[in-house]
Amino acid sequence: MRIALAGAGAFGEKHLDGLKNIDGVTVTSLVGRNLEPTQTVAAKYGIGHATTDLDETLAREDVDAVILCTPTQMHAQQAIACMNAGKHVQVEIPLADSWADAQAVLAKQKETGLVCMVGHTRRFNPSHQYVHNLIRAGELTIQQMDVQTYFFRRKNINAKGEPRSWTDHLLWHHAAHTVDLFAYQAGRIVDAHAMQGPIHPELGIAMDMSIQLKSESGAICTLSLSFNNDGPLGTFFRYIGDNGTYIARYDDLVNGKEEPIDVSKVAVSMNGIELQDREFIGAIREGREPNSSVAQVFDCYRVLGELEKQLA
16 A cells, blocks of 8 residues: 655654555655655655655656545645645545535546545544443433544644644534534534634634534533643543543543543554554555545534634
8 A cells, every 4th residue: 555645744644654554555755745754754654755746746657545634724625636636645633624625526536436534533542432331232312422633823833843734623623523523423413513712913813712512312522621720631522421430631531530441452552543543544445434434423513614704
């Protein structure tokens, strides 16, 4: 399996670290915004081709599939370009930053029949897989999810603390994780409401947001998001069920009393990004639909589109 990766930034390197652990996978091309730092990352990971032109990479015969870790605003257009070039594609979350663009990507996937997967990593974190397995076994029914997504980004920087060329978004990026996960764990979302705080004068986005969701099962979800939080950073999920309470922090899980739960046997790795990439490659090799396919996560973007209208 010959992979090209577009977006040689902080998250791109997380994928490159995960891909190293998957047998039979070679990263043959790396695409970045600026050539010199892209070449530096390519040399670090032993990637033979580096470029700033995605079309150049898509024209190569030694590329079977592409992983997009590019700015949110490029995702839909680039995913369609990959499929037009006959390449399977994994798009980092979010699939798009509009409902119309999400619809266009799904239409292209149906037209081509190629694997198009979206990086909804929470489906793959061992912590959330553990809870999902309980739900599927009939041992747990979600009553409520309480989620906090907190960062400190009053300047336009990435996860490495480096300047960004684009602006992140609480609704279309960070809320997408929870909106999809809530539906994955509790059923299709049938009601959704949102409020946002003041718009940042320079970044042009809301720095604080509150979202409420209800699923067809009757479960509810409360999501608080902030780029203003000067404290513990990340996303923290509290599952309140009919038969237990669980708190997930990325790949780690504790019960409601903060007692650790061993999730090391849930999957072949404890790294959610690696597991996500394993699913992408496995689906291509086996000719099947992956977990977190564009079709499976599509309804998340319907909900985000509805929330955007409310906020407007």
